[in-house]
Amino acid sequence: MDILVQILLNAVIAGAIYTLIALGFTLMYSTAKFFDLGYGALIAVGGYATYWSYKQIDLPVWLAIGIGVATAGLLAFLVERFIYRKLRERKASGTILLIASLGVLTIIQAVIAIIFSSQFQTLSKNIGSTRTFNIAGGVITDVQALIFISGLVIMTGVGIVLSRTLFGKAVRAVADDSTVASIVGINSPRILGIVAAVGGAIGGLSGIAVGFDTGIEPLMGMSLLLKGVIAAIIGGIGSIYGAVLGAFLLALIENLGAWQFAGEWKDAIAFAVLIAFLLFRPKGILSK
Amino acid sequence: MEYLLHIAILVSIYAMLGLSLDLIVGYAGLLSITHAAFYGIGAYGTALLMINQGFGFFTAMLLGMVISGVVALVIGAVLSRFRGDYYALGSFGFNVIIFSILLNWQSLTRGPLGIPGIHRPELFGISFSDNVMFLILCIILGAIVYGVCWYLTRSSFGRVLTAIREDENMVQVFGYATPYFKLVVFVIAAMLAALAGALLASYITFIDPSSFSLNESIFILAIIILGGLASHEGALAGAFFLIVLPEALRFLGFPSDVAAQMRQVTYGAILVLFMLYRPQGFLGKFRMN
Secondary structure (H helix, E strand, C coil): CHHHHHHHHHHHHHHHHHHHHHHHHHHHHHHHCCCCCCHHHHHHHHHHHHHHHHHHCCCCHHHHHHHHHHHHHHHHHHHHHHHHHHHHHCCCCHHHHHHHHHHHHHHHHHHHHHHHCCCCECCCCCCCCCCEEEECCEEEEHHHHHHHHHHHHHHHHHHHHHHHCHHHHHHHHHHHCHHHHHHCCCCHHHHHHHHHHHHHHHHHHHHHHHHHHCCECCCHHHHHHHHHHHHHHHHCCCCHHHHHHHHHHHHHHHHHHHHHCCHHHHHHHHHHHHHHHHHHCCCCCCCC | CHHHHHHHHHHHHHHHHHHHHHHHHHHCCCCCCCHHHHHHHHHHHHHHHHHHCCCCHHHHHHHHHHHHHHHHHHHHHHHCCCCHHHHHHHHHHHHHHHHHHHHHCHHHHCHHHCECCCCCCEECCEECCCHHHHHHHHHHHHHHHHHHHHHHHHCHHHHHHHHHHHCHHHHHHCCCCHHHHHHHHHHHHHHHHHHHHHHHHHHHCCECHHHHCHHHHHHHHHHHHHHCECCHHHHHHHHHHHHHHHHHHHHCCCCHHHHHHHHHHHHHHHHHHHHHHCCCCCCCCECCC
């Protein structure tokens, strides 16, 4: 029985991380309308900016996390402003933007590897002295508890901003139809820029969470991005609540699968889930 | 001289990869980001069959191509039902998974340790173990790959493919089962990529998963984007420039690991800049849209 509780707990923690990734991705996708694979690199950027400020120049941990989140957000904004917006002005299709985003992914990952080397690094300073909590026979660490809480906070925050504020209304208008949004006086490029920054910042936070939970390496973003996208698709692409639901469902399936087969097949299981959904329910659980 | 031979062999291997990927991306208009997966299946299939089963290189290579083709048939049967961004996404995911399997299925692939001690080919008493002979073999096989691609794209099959690229719905209206065409070209391209993989394994005599990651697929994509889509000459030119050009970085005196990453930066920058300023590449007859 205990093992099942532990699997459920692991699934909840992984689900919280996937929620963050899927939220950032969904936000960007819903307004920009293309699969931004460069987002995978922003996850790593968050992790590495925190690594630099926390472990290399010894800033307090909260400041370091803030720097990580801000760097990822700023970079996302710059990429949107100087590459994607230019492409959009040339009437580029989603596929063109997707290829450009592959270029962005490659460049950022390589630059990270040049600055910090390709070695696997951990973010936490006090390995071994982490506090743990017992929940119904399972164990989670204090870091994991914090990840779960921050996942919930970000999820609620995004939900409230989108549904209750004027800014959220503008974002939803652009997501619906950016041309019409422009006609009624919404500055669509500006909204796209802000959403990219917020999405990038959330992606960066997910990278930091993974960094404290396990560790960081320059290519970490690729499989995490894939998980986030799978979560977004099985939840119903473009839907915020769908993304959250998809994230926890994916994490549960993955962890149950890893328990039944072996840990190394986790990624393959996640991919099988994606294929199954694309074939049988391409619009996801909560299709709009 | 040895160095020039090395470059020439790499160019011919990547030309095969570029030519075969161009069948999918350039002619059928499907953005596949998974070519390195089949390249890897071919390389690992050939290496494992040679080492574990004692097959000769050419038998192992053909079997490796068959394995790659069968895997492509299974995954392609799913992918062929999608279009546009979902096709790209599904293929992207498949590459991540194959990489993760090569890395984690340690009882078969030895994981990150890789497989050393792969032999150079031998046929009818002719040994291809020195690099001049190996380059000749690469050129012969490369010519065959070129011939296959040339024939395919000029056949009626190739015309249906380009028609699918331009307007898939219209082709369906005329009664063609378009998923079948997309699947067949995917399987053929995967088998040709496996051929390139077999050559790489036997040339380097060592393989590890890092050669078949998503970055490698992006690199092959950069080759055909630079050279130009739907153009065989473009694929050749792209392979030539993208192998030779970054070699200059070596002479600028960067340490080798930094040079490898600078190379990645170059490929990424090519993708971004070409999308911005010349989406059809140098010799391209088609631009993605």
